[in-house]
Amino acid sequence: MGVVVEPGVPPEIAGMLRANAPLLARVRSGWVPPVSPPAPRRRSPSSVALLAATPVVLALMAVLLESPAAPAGFVLLGAFMLVVLVKTSTLGEAPVIERPYERTVYEQARLHDGRYLLPDDFDEEARAVLLRAQRAIGGVLRSHVNAEGLLDGARNAVMLPEQEWEIARLLAKLAALRADHRELLDRGVAPEVAAVIEPLERALATSEAAVVARVEALERYAGHVADAERAYHAREQIEELRARLPRYEELLAESGADGLSVPELERLAEDADQLERVLRRSVSSAHEAFRYLEG
Incomplete structure (x- = not known):
């Protein structure tokens, strides 16, 4: 025999509980899974390259603006600003962190405590x-x-x-x-x-x-x-x-x-x-x- 779940528990949660009798027994005994720390943010290679190229682009634009090719300087300035705006808009996006399965089972077990019975009962x-x-x-x-x-x-x-x-x-x-x-x-x-x-x-x-x-x-x-x-x-x-x-x-x-x-x-x-x-x-x-x- 396995885990017996109260019929009122949603089917997907009931299936999870029935499939994890050993884990539920550990939760019942007081075990708590560790909380996953947030993943550190890392600068992408494109961000590093953009920062390194900034002084070169600015110097080139200054030369172009002082020369007869000033219109080309404005075009270069506009293109560079567009790249900067697109890149900065993505820097604030936090990485998606998947919660460990054990943590999900633990939370559902605590949430539905009293609505399931284990073989040890x-x-x-x-x-x-x-x-x-x-x-x-x-x-x-x-x-x-x-x-x-x-x-x-x-x-x-x-x-x-x-x-x-x-x-x-x-x-x-x-x-x-x-x-x-x-x-x-x-x-x-x-x-x-x-x-x-x-x-x-x-x-x-x-x-x-x-x-x-x-x-x-x-x-x-x-x-x-x-x-x-x-x-x-x-x-x-x-x-x-x-x-x-x-x-x-x-x-x-x-x-x-x-x-x-x-x-x-x-x-x-x-x-x-x-x-x-x-x-x-x-x-x-x-x-x-x-x-x-x-x-």
């Missing part, structure tokens, strides 16, 4: 329950019957990630409380405290059972979807065979053996109709299970 029991939920959700969302619109794909796309987040959030809380509870027991419990421990343990067990019940409801829904998926693929295969049926009938007719095998071939139509009914029942059961999840 779950103990072994919680991790096993969460994986069951994720398998069920993945099976539904990746199914062809969902993609083809036989289920309510839009509601699945919204509600199932919300279910995953809520289950993960509760399991992380359970894992933290279990760890605290075990630490307390390991230190030894005074007789006066023992009477309080039992109700707390019952509260933990009851809460865990409620979360597992949610996961089981997801698994039932995924089971109905899996039944519909099998019927969907079987129906596709039957329809493909039915499309080929005329070629088989033609071959049998030409070979004189059509009277022997036509009944078996005609059974394809009955199988297709039966699979259609199975598919409709499976989809209907999936819808019923989905309504149970909402309740």
Whole structure:
């Protein structure tokens, strides 16, 4: 299992968080990436050449202005001033500094703190329950019957990630409380405290059972979807065979053996109709299970 992200986080940020579990763990432990210093400005070779040529150009212009070629001096002066103006307009442009990727991840992790959960947030029991939920959700969302619109794909796309987040959030809380509870027991419990421990343990067990019940409801829904998926693929295969049926009938007719095998071939139509009914029942059961999840 990886990072679980709250559905409300923007998709591009959620993808970044899911892809950087080790880095998020370091941020959680207090690590801060260094801030990159601004890059020093360097004079370009053209700027150096322009500064070196300035005295020469000024001297040449002075000579030209005092001679009969004064108009050429004015042209040279104008051209030189244009070059100077263009160059000085670019000197104030600061270089573009790309922020290191680690710094970006760090800032997003801090900004969305509390909206993602890491593998370390779950103990072994919680991790096993969460994986069951994720398998069920993945099976539904990746199914062809969902993609083809036989289920309510839009509601699945919204509600199932919300279910995953809520289950993960509760399991992380359970894992933290279990760890605290075990630490307390390991230190030894005074007789006066023992009477309080039992109700707390019952509260933990009851809460865990409620979360597992949610996961089981997801698994039932995924089971109905899996039944519909099998019927969907079987129906596709039957329809493909039915499309080929005329070629088989033609071959049998030409070979004189059509009277022997036509009944078996005609059974394809009955199988297709039966699979259609199975598919409709499976989809209907999936819808019923989905309504149970909402309740």
